[in-house]
Amino acid sequence: MRSVEIHRTPRNRRLVTEALRIGRRQIPIHGLFDVDITDVRQRLGAHDPPLSMTAFVAACLGRAAATHPEVHGYRNWRGRLVIHRHVDIATLLEVSTPDGVFPLAHLIVDADSRSVADISDEIRTVLQNPDAAPAHKLLSRGLPAVVAVPGLVRFGYWLAKRSVRLRRRTGTVSLTAVGMFGGGGGFGIAAQTLPTLGVVVGGISPQPRAVDDRIAIRDVMDVTVTVDHRITDGAPTARFAADLRELLHSGDLLDTPVLRPH
Numbered sequence: 001m002r003s004v005e006i007h008r009t010p011r012n013r014r015l016v017t018e019a020l021r022i023g024r025r026q027i028p029i030h031g032l033f034d035v036d037i038t039d040v041r042q043r044l045g046a047h048d049p050p051l052s053m054t055a056f057v058a059a060c061l062g063r064a065a066a067t068h069p070e071v072h073g074y075r076n077w078r079g080r081l082v083i084h085r086h087v088d089i090a091t092l093l094e095v096s097t098p099d100g101v102f103p104l105a106h107l108i109v110d111a112d113s114r115s116v117a118d119i120s121d122e123i124r125t126v127l128q129n130p131d132a133a134p135a136h137k138l139l140s141r142g143l144p145a146v147v148a149v150p151g152l153v154r155f156g157y158w159l160a161k162r163s164v165r166l167r168r169r170t171g172t173v174s175l176t177a178v179g180m181f182g183g184g185g186g187f188g189i190a191a192q193t194l195p196t197l198g199v200v201v202g203g204i205s206p207q208p209r210a211v212d213d214r215i216a217i218r219d220v221m222d223v224t225v226t227v228d229h230r231i232t233d234g235a236p237t238a239r240f241a242a243d244l245r246e247l248l249h250s251g252d253l254l255d256t257p258v259l260r261p262h
Contacts, residue, residue, distance in 0.1 A: 023192035027229040038219040040251040054177045055120035060247035062087040062111030068240040072172040072197035087112040090171035177201040196228035
């Protein structure tokens with residue numbers, strides 16, 4: 001039976017809308033590459049408990065961004081270039097809210113110096129208990145009051161865009177892993193928000209690859225890197241992407257039990 005339903009727009013969508021609005025001024029450069037992660041995937045699954053692919057990508061992204069800090073720099077309210085010597089990654093984790101399922105922006109602090117297991121434990125904890133994430137507490141308790149005041153959400157993002165102190169709470173790198181929600185490969189290009197460096201894991205699919213002078217079917221992951229052209233150029237971005245690709249392919253970080261600094 002043909003019908004039309006009209007529902008009230010969920011309040012949490014205003015947060016997404018304003019985040020996208022604040023990122024419109026960026027001039028993005030997109031880089032697409034794929035990487036063979038067959039061996040890495042097996043090693044992640046062999047761990048007890050299995051390690052998160054998102055955590056592994058976050059650890060690799062943290063190391064690569066720390067090596068090339070210019071790719072996630074930004075300009076403050078004075079127009080000065082701000083370069084961080086640490087990497088905090090904002091990633092999206094789907095959690096339940098009174099307004100339905102919402103992609104919660106969870107901040108992985110010091111991703112450049114933590115082990116894959118440590119980050120994986122943190123992600124698992126947040127998924128099992130969303131209240132463990134500071135952003136979820138803000139979302140569940142403060143959202144009704146925030147969205148009720150016209151312009152307050154937009155002002156908050158405007159302020160975060162220019163404040164070094166607030167950037168430390170929101171991160172300068174974003175990681176979106178959309179491949180887990182659908183089968184097969186494919187590249188994803190996400191709209192920019194606050195961070196000037198964004199990485200999207202689009203999907204994983206079996207593909208033929210040359211391995212030791214023979215053709216084998218391997219698990220290949222599609223990755224998209226996006227930077228703000230106002231901040232950096234193509235050559236530094238390409239060097240960053242090459243280092244990220246090598247870290248993802250080699251799985252070297254799985255042998256490095258780096259712990260979260262105290």
